[in-house]
Amino acid sequence: MKVNTETILLHPKGKIESYTLDNEAGFSVTLLNYGGRLTAINVPDRDGFSENVVLNLENIDGYLADQAYFGALVGPVAGRIRNGKWKAHQLTQNQFPHHIHGGGAGFHQQIWHSVPFVTEEECGIQLSLVLPDGTDGYPGELQLRATYTITKNQELKLEMVGSSNQETLFNPTNHAYFNLSGNGKEKISTHILQIASDQVAELDHEKIPTGRLMDVEGTNFDFQSPKLLARQFFKQPQGYDDAFKLKHKEGQPQLYLADPKSKRKMEITTSEESVVVFTTTNMDENYVVCNQKMSSHLGIAIEPQGLPDAVHHSNFQSILLQPGIPKKHQTIYQFGLIDE
């Protein structure tokens, strides 16, 4: 196990570094301390050939200008908060009139303090950050720790811990866009997706939950058995940007994504109540991702988190962070090959 460090840019706000965590057996993860962004997860395919299974931008300028959270840690609260309102607090209305993904000074554009570590079985990076009281309207000084760890066994673990000196909100996620074909060779339509979820949050026309949880059985949101995405996009041309409420069963992952051609698979196990799945449908943009123009269905963002806009729905799990009581979120991404 080893960690390589590369200095990318001396930015006025601090040194931007890139770290590569390497299990020395074909599995490696590269991330920036800027936004804690995953820029590469290299995973062997059926022939043992390692390629990147997350979408990345061309260079650091791309990340500094990014509006779509490529690979980023997102928070303090992922997703939309209606009108940016919580109790008497007004959060930044960065998707006017709503608040989205932590606002203007969210996790994704902070330079985190970073410390690499290596043991015999694992290696990783511990990132830390303090967001001052009142940042983007959130009360309390928020102390954060985000730890990325890889194992010999092709696991990537992300643990995020938040604590505050006042009652505040905490619902972070990671916003990597996956494409298991490797370096964005194929569209995600070729992928198979399964989610341990029998309910999806009903959304209004602004993509904000109404509070109703709808049964997925027999609908286009039913991923309880493995589904080919191409077939789902045919039935649901607008794609998916939806929050699935997860079922947790000891020892079982909540999400399975596979690419039959390369035979790569990923299983996600999370402590969180839901997963937001965003299929990049119609995301035809003028920037370069994995050496090509960003286009519809190039990646799938998988964002484990509490249900969005939870502050306005008493039937959603609370995302309150109480003073002096740290809260931990954990997600494990397990990579491997489809069994024949």
Ligand code: G6D
């Ligand atoms: C998020 O749910 C949102 C999308 O609506 C948004 O477009 C994307 O981030 C960039 O996942």
